[in-house]
Amino acid sequence: MKLRFYLNNVEVEYEIQPDEYLAQVLRRNGVLSIRIGCDESACGSCTVLVDDKPVLSCGLLAAKVEGKHVTTVEGIQEEANRLADYFGDEGADQCSFCSVGFALIVHALRKEYKNPTDEQIKDYIVGNICRCTGYQSQFKAIKAYLKEAK
Numbered sequence: 001m002k003l004r005f006y007l008n009n010v011e012v013e014y015e016i017q018p019d020e021y022l023a024q025v026l027r028r029n030g031v032l033s034i035r036i037g038c039d040e041s042a043c044g045s046c047t048v049l050v051d052d053k054p055v056l057s058c059g060l061l062a063a064k065v066e067g068k069h070v071t072t073v074e075g076i077q078e079e080a081n082r083l084a085d086y087f088g089d090e091g092a093d094q095c096s097f098c099s100v101g102f103a104l105i106v107h108a109l110r111k112e113y114k115n116p117t118d119e120q121i122k123d124y125i126v127g128n129i130c131r132c133t134g135y136q137s138q139f140k141a142i143k144a145y146l147k148e149a150k
Contacts, residue, residue: 008075044128
């Protein structure tokens with residue numbers, strides 16, 4: 001079946017199977033920034049934005065994005081690069097496997113909240129597992145980035 005949607009603001013059309021997940025479709029079509037960490041919608045490494053909301057693409061049937069806007073880290077590259085600098089400054093970027101998910105989550109957080117509270121930040125990042133660090137460095141980096149990005 002054909003699937004049409006907007007990928008990073010460019011209309012695309014892919015041939016998919018009805019039972020395929022978005023992560024599989026994107027990776028098969030060259031979007032390798034989508035990482036598969038658990039294949040169970042539990043780690044956050046496959047995060048994309050669907051109509052500006054964070055979604056775990058390994059648990060979303062691809063057909064559900066028909067006509068929608070899907071954003072990957074390639075669609076927010078400049079912002080992701082700036083955030084990466086903050087992660088580096090705080091020692092929050094070790095293996096970088098979780099960084100793509102964090103970048104997309106922070107982008108969505110900025111769109112939803114002008115001045116997010118600590119609790120709102122924590123609620124947003126809770127689903128993105130980092131196996132290298134203990135989240136405090138990510139939290140500090142995100143807070144510093146949000147303060148600068150105002």
